[in-house]
Amino acid sequence: MKRRHPILTILLLALVACAPSGPGSDSGSEGSRTAGGDPLPSWNEGTARNTLLSFVERTTTAGSPDFVPEAERIAVFDNDGTLWSEQPLYFQLQFALDRVKAMAEAHPEWQNTQPFRAILEDDREALAGIGEHEIIEIVMATHSGLTTDEFASAVEEWIAIAKHPRFGVPYTDLVYQPMLELLSYLRDHGFKTFVVSGGGIDFMRVFTERVYGIPPEQVVGSAGSLEFAMVDGAPTLTKTAGIDFVDDKAGKPVGIHRFIGRRPILAFGNSDGDIQMLQYTAPGNRTALGGIVHHDDAAREVAYDRGSHIGNLDSALDEAPARGWIVVSMKDDWSKVFPSPELP
Amino acid sequence: MKRRHPILTILLLALVACAPSGPGSDSGSEGSRTAGGDPLPSWNEGTARNTLLSFVERTTTAGSPDFVPEAERIAVFDNDGTLWSEQPLYFQLQFALDRVKAMAEAHPEWQNTQPFRAILEDDREALAGIGEHEIIEIVMATHSGLTTDEFASAVEEWIAIAKHPRFGVPYTDLVYQPMLELLSYLRDHGFKTFVVSGGGIDFMRVFTERVYGIPPEQVVGSAGSLEFAMVDGAPTLTKTAGIDFVDDKAGKPVGIHRFIGRRPILAFGNSDGDIQMLQYTAPGNRTALGGIVHHDDAAREVAYDRGSHIGNLDSALDEAPARGWIVVSMKDDWSKVFPSPELP
Numbered sequence: 234m235k236r237r238h239p240i241l242t243i244l245l246l247a248l249v250a251c252a253p254s255g256p257g258s259d260s261g262s263e264g265s266r267t268a269g270g271d272p273l274p275s276w277n278e279g280t281a282r283n284t285l286l287s288f289v290e291r292t293t294t295a296g297s298p299d300f301v302p303e304a305e306r307i308a309v310f311d312n313d314g315t316l317w318s319e320q321p322l323y324f325q326l327q328f329a330l331d332r333v334k335a336m337a338e339a340h341p342e343w344q345n346t347q348p349f350r351a352i353l354e355d356d357r358e359a360l361a362g363i364g365e366h367e368i369i370e371i372v373m374a375t376h377s378g379l380t381t382d383e384f385a386s387a388v389e390e391w392i393a394i395a396k397h398p399r400f401g402v403p404y405t406d407l408v409y410q411p412m413l414e415l416l417s418y419l420r421d422h423g424f425k426t427f428v429v430s431g432g433g434i435d436f437m438r439v440f441t442e443r444v445y446g447i448p449p450e451q452v453v454g455s456a457g458s459l460e461f462a463m464v465d466g467a468p469t470l471t472k473t474a475g476i477d478f479v480d481d482k483a484g485k486p487v488g489i490h491r492f493i494g495r496r497p498i499l500a501f502g503n504s505d506g507d508i509q510m511l512q513y514t515a516p517g518n519r520t521a522l523g524g525i526v527h528h529d530d531a532a533r534e535v536a537y538d539r540g541s542h543i544g545n546l547d548s549a550l551d552e553a554p555a556r557g558w559i560v561v562s563m564k565d566d567w568s569k570v571f572p573s574p575e576l577p
Numbered sequence: 578m579k580r581r582h583p584i585l586t587i588l589l590l591a592l593v594a595c596a597p598s599g600p601g602s603d604s605g606s607e608g609s610r611t612a613g614g615d616p617l618p619s620w621n622e623g624t625a626r627n628t629l630l631s632f633v634e635r636t637t638t639a640g641s642p643d644f645v646p647e648a649e650r651i652a653v654f655d656n657d658g659t660l661w662s663e664q665p666l667y668f669q670l671q672f673a674l675d676r677v678k679a680m681a682e683a684h685p686e687w688q689n690t691q692p693f694r695a696i697l698e699d700d701r702e703a704l705a706g707i708g709e710h711e712i713i714e715i716v717m718a719t720h721s722g723l724t725t726d727e728f729a730s731a732v733e734e735w736i737a738i739a740k741h742p743r744f745g746v747p748y749t750d751l752v753y754q755p756m757l758e759l760l761s762y763l764r765d766h767g768f769k770t771f772v773v774s775g776g777g778i779d780f781m782r783v784f785t786e787r788v789y790g791i792p793p794e795q796v797v798g799s800a801g802s803l804e805f806a807m808v809d810g811a812p813t814l815t816k817t818a819g820i821d822f823v824d825d826k827a828g829k830p831v832g833i834h835r836f837i838g839r840r841p842i843l844a845f846g847n848s849d850g851d852i853q854m855l856q857y858t859a860p861g862n863r864t865a866l867g868g869i870v871h872h873d874d875a876a877r878e879v880a881y882d883r884g885s886h887i888g889n890l891d892s893a894l895d896e897a898p899a900r901g902w903i904v905v906s907m908k909d910d911w912s913k914v915f916p917s918p919e920l921p
Binding site: 304307381425434435438442448449450451452456459460461462463466467468470477478483484486487490491492493494495509512513516 | 648651725769778779782786792793794795796800803804805806807810811812814821822827830831834835836837838839853856857860
């Protein structure tokens with residue numbers, strides 16, 4: 234394979250940076266989540282909220298010059314950092330690391346093999362020295378050699394027990410309440426909502442329906458290779474070593490065309506990995522809206538943008554004004570970040 | 578690329594076999610198409626019809642032991658030979674040949690280059706001598722180097738003017754009326770209908786919504802490679818030379834998992850290219866139904882199965898009884914083949 238998963242390349246830095254911080258010291262304002270007919274109760278008054286409301290009204294009101302037929306109301310959302318958190322480590326990579334530990338008993342050789350030994354011993358110094366080859370080894374060892382059903386069960390189990398190091402809750406609790414409201418609001422207006430993420434498609438599909446209301450057939454993601462065979466009379470799909478498609482950067486418009494076959498009219502991302510998806514959807518000269526979730530809320534979540542090793546947001550931030558993409562300030566535009574009343 | 582498009586390998590034989598036959602000599606019985614509450618008016622009384630009706634009732638009636646929640650009612654259909662005709666030549670290959678002729682003026686070199694010269698001169702003897710390398714050349718020359726929008730327009734134009742050699746009507750008129758009824762019937766009962774075909778995804782998506790009521794995002798097919806770029810400020814997806822995914826044989830369950838992410842409960846095919854999709858959907862021990870359209874109607878369409886160079890149906894026919902797949906006889910089970918009153 235010539236193309237390598239870009240996410241892999243940052244695992245190294247991420248591993249080093251993922252030391253758990255303390256529990257959230259500032260819970261931020263709880264915000265009003267009253268329904269009262271407001272479709273976006275966790276969005277504060279402001280440009281972002283107004284632009285979203287006005288865009289949906291313009292595109293869904295019959296007779297409006299910007300009216301878009303229901304079949305063409307495709308909305309696409311990046312996942313990591315856009316629909317749920319991605320710090321201190323992409324949640325799927327945390328899954329891979331936890332899985333190495335869970336699989337260790339069946340792999341006694343890992344006790345003496347890097348990078349597995351370093352993971353098992355939480356040896357951050359050794360982990361800091363590993364290269365891309367070892368990173369690929371980690372992902373392959375944890376994401377292949379299983380049937381698709383076995384992999385889905387492994388993800389299910391992990392979601393049920395794993396806890397986020399800072400917030401101490403299951404990872405699926407760390408979805409963004411304002412984005413859940415936006416997804417529902419769009420669907421209530423005839424939009425079909427899709428995830429378009431660099432994350433693994435088999436990983437995400439385990440929870441997207443339950444958590445986002447987005448069914449498996451509306452999830453686009455990076456994909457490992459698969460092999461079909463009848464095994465003892467049972468049809469079996471096995472995840473094999475190899476990456477078939479990387480749904481990141483210029484791969485995102487490709488994935489949208491390949492899986493959806495229609496050009497979206499709304500796209501939301503949070504990093505430079507989403508630029509091409511935003512350009513494809515909302516270049517600035519068609520009825521379409523681009524949006525960027527800007528992580529500027531150190532108190533309630535994390536503050537990062539330019540130069541971050543995860544979710545680097547740089548060129549997209551520069552390009553936003555000219556193309557009319559809304560930049561959503563988590564701090565200013567959201568009255569609530571996570572759904573749980575216990576969380577900010 | 579190690580994998581080669583299996584359809585390509587039969588183009589050679591197909592080219593030789595595609596001499597137009599005369600217009601349909603026997604129009605067959607017109608059949609009753611009265612609605613009167615019958616969801617399948619073009620299906621004659623018999624096992625096939627009864628099995629379909631009973632399967633849909635069993636899986637969609639609340640309280641039934643075989644009840645399937647609406648979200649899981651996924652039905653997949655092969656295209657060529659299952660939803661529309663595929664003789665005397667896969668329609669997409671006819672499109673490729675016609676496109677060589679349409680593009681000839683811009684390619685004066687083709688006058689002296691095989692296999693293009695043979696196509697331009699309808700030189701069947703020379704065509705009979707070409708190999709796989711030349712066949713790939715034909716597909717690449719006609720299906721790449723365009724933007725996705727340009728390719729869609731080329732398909733649109735071809736559909737508007739091209740006529741089937743035997744029936745003298747546009748190719749999209751040669752869809753099967755009973756299958757259109759089945760698609761509607763399933764959707765009326767909460768099924769989501771998908772095309773899962775070896776045909777090109779960009780080719781099929783141009784007409785599936787209009788003709789089958791199946792939107793682009795519910796079409797799975799073979800896919801060429803794509804490249805995204807901003808060209809003079811405009812987001813552009815270009816079809817490049819290369820095949821990314823072959824949605825045939827063992828590729829069909831892979832395509833289903835990759836694009837849909839759920840296991841279907843109903844699958845319909847017509848050839849050995851559909852065996853793995855049928856096995857994956859309906860191995861015989863789960864609530865699911867497999868179906869095979871058997872082309873046994875020489876009078877109204879074409880009769881072919883074992884050993885046919887297009888739509889070879891052999892092992893699937895042998896495997897059908899043990900797995901409970903219904904074999905639909907076009908001759909006996911369908912009172913009408915095509916929608917138009919002018920056609921059988």
